[in-house]
Amino acid sequence: METAAPQPNPVIEQPLSPWQLFWRRLKRRRIALAGGVILIGLYAVSLFAGFIAPYRYDRIDDRSFFHPPTPPRWQGFHLVMPRYEKGPGTFNYRAVLDDTKPVHFFVRGDKYKLFGLLPASIHLFGTGDPNYPVYLLGADQFGRDEFSRLLYGSQISLSIGVVGILLSFSMGMIMGGISGYFSGRTDMVIMRLCELIMSIPALYLIISLRAAFPPGMSSAKVYAMIVVILSFIGWASMARVIRGMALSFREQQFVLAARALGQTHLKIIVRHILPNTFSYVIVAATLSVPYYILGEVVLSFLGVGIQEPSASWGNMLTAAQNIEYLRNYPWLLAPGAAIFVTVLAFNFLGDGLRDAADAKSN
Amino acid sequence: MLKFVLKRLLHMIPLLLGVSLLTFLLMSLAPGDYFTTLLQNPQISPDTVARLKAQFHLDQPWYVQYFYWFKSVLHGDFGYSMAYKIPATSLIFARLWNTFLLSFVAMIMAWAVAVPLGIWAAVKKDSWIDRACSLIAFVGLSVPDVLLSLLALWFAAATRWFPVGGAQSPYYDLLTPMQQFWDRVHYLILPALVLAASSLAGIMRQMRSNLLDTLRAEYVTAARARGLGEGWVIWKHALRNAINPLLTIFGYSLASLLSGAFIVENIMAWPGLGRLTMEAFFAKDSYLVVDSVVMATALLVMGNFIADLLLAWSDPRIRLK
Numbered sequence: 001m002e003t004a005a006p007q008p009n010p011v012i013e014q015p016l017s018p019w020q021l022f023w024r025r026l027k028r029r030r031i032a033l034a035g036g037v038i039l040i041g042l043y044a045v046s047l048f049a050g051f052i053a054p055y056r057y058d059r060i061d062d063r064s065f066f067h068p069p070t071p072p073r074w075q076g077f078h079l080v081m082p083r084y085e086k087g088p089g090t091f092n093y094r095a096v097l098d099d100t101k102p103v104h105f106f107v108r109g110d111k112y113k114l115f116g117l118l119p120a121s122i123h124l125f126g127t128g129d130p131n132y133p134v135y136l137l138g139a140d141q142f143g144r145d146e147f148s149r150l151l152y153g154s155q156i157s158l159s160i161g162v163v164g165i166l167l168s169f170s171m172g173m174i175m176g177g178i179s180g181y182f183s184g185r186t187d188m189v190i191m192r193l194c195e196l197i198m199s200i201p202a203l204y205l206i207i208s209l210r211a212a213f214p215p216g217m218s219s220a221k222v223y224a225m226i227v228v229i230l231s232f233i234g235w236a237s238m239a240r241v242i243r244g245m246a247l248s249f250r251e252q253q254f255v256l257a258a259r260a261l262g263q264t265h266l267k268i269i270v271r272h273i274l275p276n277t278f279s280y281v282i283v284a285a286t287l288s289v290p291y292y293i294l295g296e297v298v299l300s301f302l303g304v305g306i307q308e309p310s311a312s313w314g315n316m317l318t319a320a321q322n323i324e325y326l327r328n329y330p331w332l333l334a335p336g337a338a339i340f341v342t343v344l345a346f347n348f349l350g351d352g353l354r355d356a357a358d359a360k361s362n
Numbered sequence: 363m364l365k366f367v368l369k370r371l372l373h374m375i376p377l378l379l380g381v382s383l384l385t386f387l388l389m390s391l392a393p394g395d396y397f398t399t400l401l402q403n404p405q406i407s408p409d410t411v412a413r414l415k416a417q418f419h420l421d422q423p424w425y426v427q428y429f430y431w432f433k434s435v436l437h438g439d440f441g442y443s444m445a446y447k448i449p450a451t452s453l454i455f456a457r458l459w460n461t462f463l464l465s466f467v468a469m470i471m472a473w474a475v476a477v478p479l480g481i482w483a484a485v486k487k488d489s490w491i492d493r494a495c496s497l498i499a500f501v502g503l504s505v506p507d508v509l510l511s512l513l514a515l516w517f518a519a520a521t522r523w524f525p526v527g528g529a530q531s532p533y534y535d536l537l538t539p540m541q542q543f544w545d546r547v548h549y550l551i552l553p554a555l556v557l558a559a560s561s562l563a564g565i566m567r568q569m570r571s572n573l574l575d576t577l578r579a580e581y582v583t584a585a586r587a588r589g590l591g592e593g594w595v596i597w598k599h600a601l602r603n604a605i606n607p608l609l610t611i612f613g614y615s616l617a618s619l620l621s622g623a624f625i626v627e628n629i630m631a632w633p634g635l636g637r638l639t640m641e642a643f644f645a646k647d648s649y650l651v652v653d654s655v656v657m658a659t660a661l662l663v664m665g666n667f668i669a670d671l672l673l674a675w676s677d678p679r680i681r682l683k
Contacts, residue, residue: 211391
């Protein structure tokens with residue numbers, strides 16, 4: 001069949017799927033995209049922490065207590081690291097300018113396990129000589145490299161947010177779905193429980209929950225414990241909102257149809273009701289990740305979370321609580337800056353996602 | 363209205379019972395108690411420890427302990443602090459007062475700044491002031507309380523303008539009442555500022571979006587069409603309707619305020635409930651932990667109750683429901 005010149009017909013355009021529309025609205029929000037890019041970068045760095053960090057998180061150097069941040073210098077076209085000498089007085093370091101070592105890339109150093117599996121000892125950069133250490137962010141009170149600990153700490157602090165959200169939101173969605181779908185007495189019991197949890201100020205509840213676990217557990221157990229504690233609190237607010245949504249979907253035709261087809265209650269909740277809440281859940285999850293990260297930070301900071309010598313952003317900040325340290329060695333606050341950047345990026349991204357998910361805002 | 367008040371008050375009783383029961387259960391799951399450490403002391407015989415344990419009913423199962431605790435609470439007695447060796451009641455109420463003072467002052471500061479800024483940002487939407495406010499809000503929402511408190515501590519130590527930690531000077535009792543007042547203010551100001559700064563952003567953003575919503579409403583257009591001045595439209599018509607949702611926010615913000623106070627108290631050594639909870643937690647002073655958690659919850663629930671009362675007072679539709 002032949003047609004003449006193509007006719008302008010706007011109707012012929014394929015309608016965009018909701019996800020395409022969503023993506024199109026999101027792309028217009030530069031700040032949200034910037035937040036997303038920062039987060040991808042942070043998570044990538046934390047994935048390769050062992051490789052990027054010049055030292056291990058628990059490597060103690062008794063010659064560099066409170067070593068100040070010392071970025072490498074340019075000497076011609078080479079990056080070099082001067083040797084530092086401890087001067088008189090307490091923790092006074094001075095660079096010996098004519099005694100330097102070049103900074104190499106892919107240098108051999110401390111042993112570590114990439115992704116926690118592959119044994120390796122190649123590091124992204126370093127001098128390869130313990131007498132010429134590279135302390136990008138200085139060293140702490142035990143002479144451990146703050147930058148390396150920050151990277152290792154990010155593995156705990158960044159992942160705990162995501163793991164916590166996954167656990168608490170799946171629990172919140174299922175409990176909320178059950179509550180709204182069945183209503184009646186089940187609903188009553190679940191909602192009273194939510195109210196109970198939500199009426200205790202979060203940190204007080206966290207500490208009482210912490211009391212139920214023994215002190216001095218291994219790092220892996222503490223990690224799991226923090227996730228469990230934070231999720232135990234976090235599911236309640238999620239369940240309340242999902243319950244309200246489920247309540248409104250309950251009488252709608254697609255649910256009635258599924259019921260008429262004889263599907264089980266669980267299947268109706270999981271396959272038909274909960275998918276309708278996804279756009280809300282994704283936005284809420286992005287905006288809630290910071291609370292989980294901060295939860296870990298506070299617990300570890302107060303000394304009841306991740307224990308030394310393991311590094312987390314929270315327990316690294318504990319050193320800064322000492323006023324003398326804080327005044328003289330302000331680089332101990334570096335983990336605070338890292339937390340700030342991470343939370344800011346999550347807020348930027350979450351805010352953009354919320355606007356993009358709201359079809360009315362254009 | 364009276365029925366509404368009574369209903370809400372009655373609602374609190376099972377809630378507080380549940381909270382105390384939950385904390386008791388959690389504390390009983392903890393391995394060891396305050397006297398476990400005493401057992402290692404060779405100067406104290408195991409018999410003495412056992413006697414002391416029995417005295418505090420710590421040798422009984424947790425529900426029996428709860429029963430004893432509950433019975434004495436009904437008599438206004440919150441038990442005995444094993445670590446402080448004084449009745450918990452006086453300790454708890456002194457700390458409760460400090461936490462209340464800190465949160466209350468911080469809240470007033472936050473609202474006094476956030477509400478005008480929010481209004482300003484909404485009225486001058488998309489201007490540089492609006493952008494600056496939204497930037498402040500993003501930064502404020504993202505700065506962790508821990509970092510903010512540490513920075514304040516550093517500031518206090520560096521400038522020596524403010525004391526680092528505590529709620530009053532050591533020679534407080536020697537001061538005249540007027541000096542005592544200023545002494546308290548001097549100690550309170552920095553922690554309260556930190557707490558206010560951490561809750562400012564949320565309120566400001568909420569105020570801005572509320573006012574923007576009402577400015578879009580038809581009655582505002584109608585008021586403008588009648589030729590009323592812009593200032594009159596905003597003050598008389600838009601603002602009054604934008605305040606209502608703020609009262610709801612007031613209720614919500616209390617929970618984060620108390621959690622923020624917990625952090626500020628612990629870092630800046632403000633002797634409030636949060637600090638007491640941590641001290642009691644480390645000393646395994648179980649009754650004191652339960653008392654503080656229940657008190658903090660009571661503070662939050664009372665705050666929400668007041669928020670509801672304000673809401674019911676300002677919006678008759680809620681009263682009738």
